[in-house]
Amino acid sequence: MNARTLAPRLWLALLTALFPPLTALAGEGPFIILQSTTSTQNSGLYEAILPQFTATTGIEVRVVAVGTGQALRNARNCDGDVVIVHARAAEEAFVAAGYGLERHNLMYNDFVIVGPGDDPAGVAGAGSAAEALRAIARARAPFASRGDDSGTHKKEMALWAAAGLDPLAASGAWYRETGSGMGATLNAAVGMRAYALTDRATWISFANKDDFRILFEGDPALFNQYGIIMANPANCPDVKAEAARRFIGWMLSEAGQRAIAAYRMGGQQLFYPNAEEQGQDH
Amino acid sequence: MPELRVLPLHPPVHPHPQGALLRARGLVIRRGGNTLLGGLSFELPASGITAMLGPNGAGKSLLLRALAGLLTPDEGEVALHPDIRGAVALVPQSPVLLRRSVRGNLLHALAIAGVPRRMRSGRLAELLVMADLTRCAERPARALSGGEQQRLAIVRALARQPRLLLLDEPTASLDPRSTAAIEALTRKVVAAGCKVVFVTHDWAQAERLADEVIFLHRGRIAEVTPARRFFRAPASEAARAYRNGGLLL
Amino acid sequence: MSEGFAQAFRMIAGLDRELFEIILLSIRVSFTAVLLALLVALPFAAVLAVGRFPGRRGLIVLVNAMMGLPPVVVGLALYLLFSRSGPLGVLELLYTPTAMIIAQMVLVIPIVTAISRQVIADMHAEYDEMLRTLGASRIQMLGTVLWEARSALMTVALAGLGRALSEVGAVMIVGGNINHVTRVMTTAVALETSRGNLGLALALGLILLVLSLLVNTAVALLRSEWREAAHA
Numbered sequence: 005m006n007a008r009t010l011a012p013r014l015w016l017a018l019l020t021a022l023f024p025p026l027t028a029l030a031g032e033g034p035f036i037i038l039q040s041t042t043s044t045q046n047s048g049l050y051e052a053i054l055p056q057f058t059a060t061t062g063i064e065v066r067v068v069a070v071g072t073g074q075a076l077r078n079a080r081n082c083d084g085d086v087v088i089v090h091a092r093a094a095e096e097a098f099v100a101a102g103y104g105l106e107r108h109n110l111m112y113n114d115f116v117i118v119g120p121g122d123d124p125a126g127v128a129g130a131g132s133a134a135e136a137l138r139a140i141a142r143a144r145a146p147f148a149s150r151g152d153d154s155g156t157h158k159k160e161m162a163l164w165a166a167a168g169l170d171p172l173a174a175s176g177a178w179y180r181e182t183g184s185g186m187g188a189t190l191n192a193a194v195g196m197r198a199y200a201l202t203d204r205a206t207w208i209s210f211a212n213k214d215d216f217r218i219l220f221e222g223d224p225a226l227f228n229q230y231g232i233i234m235a236n237p238a239n240c241p242d243v244k245a246e247a248a249r250r251f252i253g254w255m256l257s258e259a260g261q262r263a264i265a266a267y268r269m270g271g272q273q274l275f276y277p278n279a280e281e282q283g284q285d286h
Numbered sequence: 287m288p289e290l291r292v293l294p295l296h297p298p299v300h301p302h303p304q305g306a307l308l309r310a311r312g313l314v315i316r317r318g319g320n321t322l323l324g325g326l327s328f329e330l331p332a333s334g335i336t337a338m339l340g341p342n343g344a345g346k347s348l349l350l351r352a353l354a355g356l357l358t359p360d361e362g363e364v365a366l367h368p369d370i371r372g373a374v375a376l377v378p379q380s381p382v383l384l385r386r387s388v389r390g391n392l393l394h395a396l397a398i399a400g401v402p403r404r405m406r407s408g409r410l411a412e413l414l415v416m417a418d419l420t421r422c423a424e425r426p427a428r429a430l431s432g433g434e435q436q437r438l439a440i441v442r443a444l445a446r447q448p449r450l451l452l453l454d455e456p457t458a459s460l461d462p463r464s465t466a467a468i469e470a471l472t473r474k475v476v477a478a479g480c481k482v483v484f485v486t487h488d489w490a491q492a493e494r495l496a497d498e499v500i501f502l503h504r505g506r507i508a509e510v511t512p513a514r515r516f517f518r519a520p521a522s523e524a525a526r527a528y529r530n531g532g533l534l535l
Numbered sequence: 536m537s538e539g540f541a542q543a544f545r546m547i548a549g550l551d552r553e554l555f556e557i558i559l560l561s562i563r564v565s566f567t568a569v570l571l572a573l574l575v576a577l578p579f580a581a582v583l584a585v586g587r588f589p590g591r592r593g594l595i596v597l598v599n600a601m602m603g604l605p606p607v608v609v610g611l612a613l614y615l616l617f618s619r620s621g622p623l624g625v626l627e628l629l630y631t632p633t634a635m636i637i638a639q640m641v642l643v644i645p646i647v648t649a650i651s652r653q654v655i656a657d658m659h660a661e662y663d664e665m666l667r668t669l670g671a672s673r674i675q676m677l678g679t680v681l682w683e684a685r686s687a688l689m690t691v692a693l694a695g696l697g698r699a700l701s702e703v704g705a706v707m708i709v710g711g712n713i714n715h716v717t718r719v720m721t722t723a724v725a726l727e728t729s730r731g732n733l734g735l736a737l738a739l740g741l742i743l744l745v746l747s748l749l750v751n752t753a754v755a756l757l758r759s760e761w762r763e764a765a766h767a
Contacts, residue, residue, distance in 0.1 A: 037630060037711075042729065045726075046726075046729055046730050050714075051714065066630060066711070066713040066714075066716055067713060067714065068630060068711035068712070068713060069712065078618075080620075081618040081619065081620040081621070082618065082619035082620045082624070083618050083619055083620075083629055083630070184729075185729050186729070187728065187729025187730050187731060188728070188729050190731065191728065191729070191731065191733075209730060209731075210730065210731040211730060211731035211732045211733075212731030212732075212733050213731070240619060240620070242619050242624075242627075351664075354668055355667075356664055356667060356668070374668075375668055375669075376664075376668045377668075378664070378665075381665070382661055382662060382664075382665040384662075384679070384683055385683055385764075385765030386764065386765065387764065390764075394679065395669050398666070398669050398670055398671045398675050398679075399669065399670055400670075426763075426764060426765050428765065442669070443668065443669070445669065446669060446670045
């Protein structure tokens, strides 16, 4: 077949395939925007539980996954109806400033310190998270930090402070700030054979582990609480308040909490619902 | 070259105006401090063929482009007869053809000339016959021989029914057979009622075609003379010197 | 790694709905963006190529410089514009394919304008006197030049399409990489990379490459046909 007979047909097929009306692009039906963290998205949690909510309410939940800091900033700009993040102090400041309505505990898991299997800094034997970080600093072993104002990053900075260390002094040397999401930072850590602080859910679902493993876990200081907040309609009149309320209500309800608890990867539970523990915070 | 039927340009061309077709008065063109045309004044008669002769650098091509309105003189003016305003066509030495077929080139020119769609195929056929290009109508224009390209360019220029056709060395670098075809076409154009001015270095050709000669020398008009008299004995010193120099070669 | 490729192959072979949704959205967004960008850029390029007006040179330099515009910066600027608290917030375009199309248009317009200006300028230099002696109006002249340059302009459009299809920074910010809504090939690659599914990410990248190959092949066939018509 020569070009003369083939080209026009190919061209026509291409054109008709490629330019359907623009209206076909947008999904229909009610939806809300959920500003959330990369850790929750990377773990696959939303893909597992959100269809259940949509099936019962008809409300679609569109997840935008960014760091905690950016998620809160986006919601402050009225670009989200609900936020699910994990940085307690920042969340409370967000609510106090009038950008969000009530904050609820949603679920938790914990942070872990991962590193190369041969553990050159000897983190595995540490008695606390602070001690583990001190061991890394002492060995000047590479450490990959998020460096992006995310919930994980805030937690990491708090841990360094608790250990009495300022890693930024070694920035660019053994302390390396990726300025990226959790997954990208883990990829970088594996590539540089660096230690990293990560939430357990992201770690379990992360597929590029190489010989990396969890070297330190279990310190109560590594507790990772996720909160859920609705954007304040007083600040953002366009907030889909009704749908957002139903979503938060469902997430905190028996059904939502059971769905969170039921999500597993490789047989491991990634998130532990704790909506009932509200009183202690307010 | 078989003699081809002379077709009138249809619809009929502009009526012959009274007096001169075109008047140039005090034309001056300067470029970068050099005066290339130094105050030319002349008239073109309404019919026939005028040959423009002169050595290289005399300003012949420049003058043609000024007459075609492609460049504005620094001084003086080219006044067309009111009847022919906007209908001067120019075919340069190396015609620029569209990257289309012969037919595509002509139809495009007819469209630009404002020929109504239903009349285009008729005009197209006329122009193809006139240029003896009917057999090549579907060929890519840029794949034609030099002579064929020149003929195509000439009839394409006729699309807007010009009253004056300017040809810049139409047969330069063509073989005798192609040259004869161009000359035949030129005669047909004139027979159809269009005035032709052509630049050439080929005195024999000028003698064969021209009714009148304009001899240009160093940006000035050396003489404007009826052809028969010019080729017998040029009036100007410059033309005589040039002819003698040419004959010596 | 090979597991990821195997997974990608299963997804293609099994006509995985989600995968095709993502591919289709990529195609729709980028092709629409390039088409609309051409509608803006070609007349603009023609004016820059042919027009003579004060500030023209400055504009050309500006357009050429804009080719280097980082997608993330475009994404950020459009985010601020389309944010519900931004000046165009009422349009509710943030996190929609429309916003992604606009972002890609902004990225494609400079590259298409800059290169086609050069193409048109060269073609115009060749045809200007000829068309003037044929009595062409300015519009007719531009129309002829654009049509005659179509083969080269098609290559320019392909360069624009390449920029649109491969771009990730801007569509990530204004689209949000929302599953089933604004997830395209590049943001899916970014997501799978961050999940550590490097094989799958790479396989998605290969699909993007195949897509690009198909488009380029179609255009090459079309151009060869045009060339045949022009030069035998």
